[in-house]
Amino acid sequence: SQQGEEDPQALSIQEGENATMNCSYKTSINNLQWYRQNSGRGLVHLILIRSNEREKHSGRLRVTLDTSKKSSSLLITASRAADTASYFCATDKYSGAGSYQLTFGKGTKLSVIP
Amino acid sequence: EAQVTQNPRYLITVTGKKLTVTCSQNMNHEYMSWYRQDPGLGLRQIYYSMNVEVTDKGDVPEGYKVSRKEKRNFPLILESPSPNQTSLYFCASCQLGYSNQPQHFGDGTRLSIL
Numbered sequence: 095s096q097q098g099e100e101d102p103q104a105l106s107i108q109e110g111e112n113a114t115m116n117c118s119y120k121t122s123i124n125n126l127q128w129y130r131q132n133s134g135r136g137l138v139h140l141i142l143i144r145s146n147e148r149e150k151h152s153g154r155l156r157v158t159l160d161t162s163k164k165s166s167s168l169l170i171t172a173s174r175a176a177d178t179a180s181y182f183c184a185t186d187k188y189s190g191a192g193s194y195q196l197t198f199g200k201g202t203k204l205s206v207i208p
Numbered sequence: 209e210a211q212v213t214q215n216p217r218y219l220i221t222v223t224g225k226k227l228t229v230t231c232s233q234n235m236n237h238e239y240m241s242w243y244r245q246d247p248g249l250g251l252r253q254i255y256y257s258m259n260v261e262v263t264d265k266g267d268v269p270e271g272y273k274v275s276r277k278e279k280r281n282f283p284l285i286l287e288s289p290s291p292n293q294t295s296l297y298f299c300a301s302c303q304l305g306y307s308n309q310p311q312h313f314g315d316g317t318r319l320s321i322l
Contacts, residue, residue, distance in 0.1 A: 127310060134318075136212075136298055137251075139310030182250065193256075193264055194239060194304060196311060200250035 098183040098199030106205040113170040115202040117183030124187050126159055128168050131180045175208045210235045214299050214314035221289060222322050229284045229317050231299030239302050240282035241311070242274065244295040251298065257282055258304070289321045
């Protein structure tokens with residue numbers, strides 16, 4: 095079942111502006127991860143935030159996590175045309191009998207206009 | 209170079225003709241997984257493997273088989289492919305543990321079943 099749901103589905107901004115994408119999920123998690131996918135290519139990991147963390151930074155990326163609201167946001171500051179891609183959140187969880195699953199949302203398609 | 213390698217990258221075939229998509233990783237990862245990506249549906253997990261000889265169903269396992277005889281390989285088998293299995297397929301791997309590492313993705317296999 096789909097765990098993460100990104101919002102908006104598509105976002106178009108000018109180069110230099112900030113881009114914010116949101117992710118909501120339904121059940122408790124261990125970690126939440128954000129991935130990026132250039133058109134038709136494999137996903138590339140951006141950042142992982144643990145359930146006991148509230149905010150994390152990596153370069154121009156800032157991720158927040160609110161477990162009480164079951165939501166996360168990804169902020170890309172000072173966007174560049176090269177940031178044009180689809181962005182996915184993914185929640186991971188160990189569940190019974192030692193199983194582990196990573197569940198992805200449907201993604202936000204970001205277009206950065208030069 | 210650390211990588212996940214999928215073959216073939218593209219395949220057009222006909223209904224009912226058995227096919228295998230290979231996946232190999234060189235990072236000694238315990239966990240491997242297969243996903244399919246369809247427009248508007250995001251990534252959905254087909255099967256995953258926690259270790260050698262340990263496999264489990266994901267969210268959409270019908271029509272697929274997998275095996276994990278060696279740690280590095282995790283082939284996806286379509287015994288009798290049907291047109292609804294036309295999709296973009298990704299293999300991924302990661303290390304498990306408290307500090308779960310991000311998943312590394314292959315470049316994808318685009319399957320067209322006629």
